[in-house]
Amino acid sequence: MxxxxxxxxxxxxxxxxxxxxxxxxxxxxxxxxxxxxxxxxxxxxxxxxxxxxxxxxxxxxxxxxxxxxxxxxxxxSPADVVLSVAKEIVQKGEIKASRELIDQYQREWPALAEEYSLWMSSQFGLRVTREKENSRVDTLRLFFDHPFQGLDPIHVLLRSQTHLVKHLFDCLIRFDPITKTVEPQLSFYWEVDETGREWTFFLRKGVLFHHGRQLTAEDVCFSFQRLQEERSKHRWLTASILTTVAKDEHVVVITLATPDELFLEALSKEYMSIVPRDYADQMGAQFAQMPVGTGPFRVVRNDDSMLVLEAFQPYFGGRPFLDRIEIWCVPELPEDKKMAKGLDRTQLLLPVTSGEHKLEQDEISWKGLGRQEHCFQYVSFNGAKNGPLRNHAFREWLAGILSPSELCDDLKGMREPVFAWGTTGPFLVHGDELCDDSAEALKTWEEIGYEGEQLQLYTYPDLDHVEDAEWIQAKCKANGVNIKIVYAVPEELAKPAVLEAADLVVDSANVDERSELSLREFLYADALSITHHLNEEQKEAVDQIMRWMGLAKTREERQAFMTRMIELLDEWHTFVPLYSNRVEMLAHPRLSGVSLDAYGWVDFTRVFVKT
The missing domain is CATH 1.10.10.10 (Winged helix-like DNA-binding domain superfamily/Winged helix DNA-binding domain)
Known part of the structure; x- marks a missing residue:
């Protein structure tokens, strides 16, 4: 090439x-x-x-x-030659090289990039091909704005990564978001002793990893010990585990330090996925790029150009209907407002990225999908760091001027009010009143302990985070607070030292139907700012309430503790929930099995095409 x-x-x-x-x-x-x-x-x-x-x-x-x-x-014309060769390179699967060729010449021929983007947008959707022995191969081709280099369950940080992990790996048990109950997965049966501390799990026989070896109890022990011992941001999931022992080839005994009513739900989290000991040891750091699990799809390619998944034929849970999923790395397409005009109507999934999208005549029969994400965007205040934010009065004042409803009205898009953890909650209501009298304002500065220090707000360079951070910066500036925005990639922003140095952080919280477990993640996940922005007294209070919640036998009791925890967070003014995103998508009428989960993603294992 x-x-x-x-x-x-x-x-x-x-x-x-x-x-x-x-x-x-x-x-x-x-x-x-x-x-x-x-x-x-x-x-x-x-x-x-x-x-x-x-x-x-x-x-x-x-x-x-x-x-x-x-x-x-x-x-x-030279521009036509460049475009033609760029297309040819794409067809060979070298997306990155194709994009580099276009980048090399787009200044000389400005229309080149737009023509390339319009053509690229026509390449996505379902592709049906005939291969050897005239067998039909259904390929769903999607695009994303960056490569998926990190797919190790214990190290994933982004929801997009976590979603793919669910298709590549399995856990001991799974959580059904509809019934809100746990169900068998790699373990078909389990029991607990009278103390509530010793759990015994019986594994399915004959379950295969993608590299051909059968699952054993040793793989389960290795996976949990690996999560406990490596520098994973998700070690909070194993905090209550004392020992994990393989009783025999298909029986695992897990002993907890104290009883935990959320333990089974914790085992269903994607970070607790089971990995093969031999392959993970052999691959080392490369495991994240070419992972092996027991899931319905297996990775056959993962580089800067594309991630390719193929259906795992012997999957114990039933082979997926799709044969292949290709996710091309095309950074420019998600931000290209002109892309919609060039979409090929043969594609079967059309994401609606803004409320301004209008259905064209041939889209009328398409099925509209939409739901609000359970996850939400928030800004946290570092009350553990020396400075003005350690002062409760300043955090309360700052929370008062950062009105979520005003942010949603100003920035629009798919932003909607937050409904987290099954309640609108008192923490969603903050005063917007601010005295305009300058003398009163000076008195207020004295009371809240702010002397004009520059505060650093950390966030990701993604478009929505940038918009949120700039809105907060402008709002604070209008009220006399000096904010500097610092952008960091997810891997950098997940470091404790960075979170502890930040005065404010704009981030998003993972919330799904496992509401109590989601709150535990919000408070304890090492990659999120809250656990680093609480002072020692607040951390002790969190530990106590969350311990009681883990011991509560009924959902009603746990809900009561969850409500108390939210009330305390509101009293402390540790963070302000800003909004949840509404996700909307159009699906071709011949596409079935499409639904959006709590994170706004489609379960690819259920998708099939009626032809």
Missing amino acids: FKKVQLVEQYIRICAGFPEEALGQPQEIGLAEVATRLFCTLRNATLTLKKLQKQGWLIWQPGRGRGNRSVLTCLL
Whole structure:
């Protein structure tokens, strides 16, 4: 492919010597001049002209005899050649190389990038092909704005990564979001002793990992010990586990320090997925790029161009209906507002990215899907750090000026009011009144202990986070508070030292139907700011309430403790929930099994096409 790109460069050099109107017109030129333009010898110039003619880009007629000039006809515009080769590279699966070729020349031909984006958008959706023995292969092709290099269950940070982990791995048990109960998965049966501390799990026999080996109890022990011992941001899930022992090849005994009514739900979290000991040890850090699990799909390719998943034929839970999923890394498409006009209507999934989208006539019959994410965006205040935010009065005042409803009205998009943990909760209501009298304002500064210090707000460089951070910065500036925005990638922002140094953090909380467990994650996950922004007294109070919640036998009792925890967080003014996102999507009428989960994602194992 490098040779083809090199030919593009050589063709552009040759064309650059002719006026624009010469395209398609024969031009007299000597071989020596061609060699000069190509910076090569006469022999290499001849070879290059033959290669370009073979591509159909030009016609070369060498002069015969003394005084007869050669004739060269450039048939295609250089921009068309670049676009054509970029498409060819895409078809070979090299998305990154294709994008680099377009980037190299888009300044010279501004329309090139738009044409490329419109063409790329037509490549997504369902593709049906016939392979060996005329077998049908259903491929769902999607795009995302960055590669999926990190798919190790114990290290994933983003919801997009977590969603894919669910398709590659299994846990001991699964949580049904509809019935809100736990169900068998890798373990078909379990029991607990009278103390509530010793749990025994019986594993399915014959379950295969993607690399061909059968699952054993040793893999379960290894997976949990790995989560406990490695520097994972999700170690909070194993905090109550004392020991994990393989009683025999298919029986695992887990002993807890104290009884925990949320333990079974914790085992269903994607971070608790079971991995093969031999393969994980062999791959080391490379396991995150080419992971192996027992899930319904297996990874066959994962690089800067695309992630490719194939249905795992012997999956114990039943083979998926789709044969293949390709997720192309195309950074420019999600932000391209003109993309919708170029969508190929043969694609079967069309995300609606803003409320401004209007259905065209051929979309009327498409099925509209939509729901509000349970997850929510929030800004946290670091009350554990020396500075003005340690003062409760300042946090209370700051929470009062950051009105979530005003933010939603100003920024619009898919932002909607937060409904977290089954309640609107008192923490969603904050005063918006601020005295405009300057003398009163000076008195207020004195009371809240703010002396004009610059506060650092950390967040991701994603578009919604940028908009939120800039809105907070402007709101604070209008009220006399100096905010500096610092952008960091997820891996950097998940570091405790960074979170502890930040004064404010704009982040999102993972919330689903496992409401009590989601609250526990919000308070204890090492990658989130809350656990780093509470002072020691607050942490002790959190530990006590969450311990009581884990001991509560009924859901009603646990809900009461959850409500008390939310009330305390509101009293402390540790964070302000800003909004939840509404996710909307159009699905082709022939596409079935499509539904959105609490994170706004589609379960690919249920998708099938009626043809």
